[in-house]
Amino acid sequence: MSTGTSTLAEVEKLVQGIRSRLIVGGRRSRQTYSDLADAYEVEGALDLFRRFLQAGRRNDLNEAVARLDAVAARRGKARDLGLRALISTLAITARELNERERSEAASNLSVSPVRPSLASQTHSHERADLLVVGALLEPELTAFLERLDSYGQRVGSGVSGLPGVTHFRGILGRTVALGIRSDRGRHVRVACLFQDSPGLTDCAALVANAVRVFRPSVVAMTGVCAGRRGMGVRKCDLIVPRSVFTYDTGKHTDAGFQREPLWCSADPEIIRRVRAKGQSILDRLAGEIGIVSGRPTRPPRLHAEIMACGTAVVNKEGMLDEIADANRKVVGLDMESYALLRASQLSDPRIKAFVVKGVMDYATGKSDAVKRKAAFWAATFLRELIVGELWDLLIDGGGRRIGRTRTGE
Secondary structure: OOOHHHHHHHHHHHHHHHHHHHHHHHHHOOOHHHHHHHHHHHHHHHHHHHHHHHHOOHHHHHHHHHHHHHHHHHHOHHHOOOHHHHHHHHHHHHHHHHHHHHHHHHHOOOOOOOOOOHHHHOOOOOOOOEEEEEOOHHHHHHHHHOOOOEEEEEEOOOOOOOOOOEEEEEEEEOEEHHHEEOOOOOEEEEEEEEOOOOOHHHHHHHHHHHHHHHOOOEEEEEEEEEEOHHHOOOOOOEEOOOEEEEOOOEEEEOOEEEEOOOEEEOOHHHHHHHHHHHHHHHHHHHHHHHHHHOOOOOOOOEEOOEEEEOOOOOOOOOHHHHHHHHOOOEEEEEOOHHHHHHHHHHHOOOOEEEEEEEEEEOOOOOOOOOHHHHHHHHHHHHHHHHHHHOHHHHHOOHHHOOOOOOOOO
């Protein structure tokens, strides 16, 4: 495109103006997490536009406009900050491309039909390096999708192994604060799925099928859970359990119910890295958010101990402490973690699986008041953990991926 260089300079100038106003506005606003997410989205759109100019992929341009449209719609006219001007600039580029394509098509009418592009022949079940599962789409998985460099929604075909299942494919590059790339040319391919309803059965079936289809090296879950206040767990703290057990398995006898917990562990190498670097990641993130908001932000605390897991929603005072009789180091409770770890383990023992959950309540007096904030911390921590501490397991550790040595693959 002849105007590529001047257009890029114009877009970069507009993005810089929006970013500076977001940060200034963040110091006076209570929308701390929203402003930070919008800054990530705008920087991500710029990165997509750069890739479009380099490789000429129309999808990159379309996705850049779609991401900016979503931010503009979320902020509204009163807090536009120049987003519409930026979208208009990209739209002009799109129109120029349309005109060029129509001109080329007109000059090639006598040529034999063009074969479908490689992109149109690519199935939605290409391999992924990382599989991320959320118990629900909103806010658990959405919080993580917003941390990706780019992503798109897909629906599995009848032959894909995930028939009719809505899922997302995206990429994640090594970046630092506000989307400034520091490791160009290398990225993690990510597949993201969510359950139709929470619980062990749905999670196990979804993970087992997704592992077979995408053949990832690492499987992770992000979302929210209940925390055990007696262990010093606070709301929005993060739990990355080293082991999980089922508290509602056992047998009923005349003497009452006898618990027989089933246990499963997260990947020990990942847990070691989480314990070594996890809290420093949270401290850094809290510092960055504090700079954007202009107010000190208390970092969540990291708990890498035992998680209890069961099929029922618990909303009863003292129930979590009762469940913890099975192990004094229990720090949290959820409804999916055992299923994700066990299904990954049974599908292929080489897969490295782990869980990241943000604490939204104490399994009593349940409320969604901090659910979105807890999901934000879990998703943001997961992203930073991947690009900062688990990169080698995904980029250089691909030999663990299922099907790697199959003939013809």
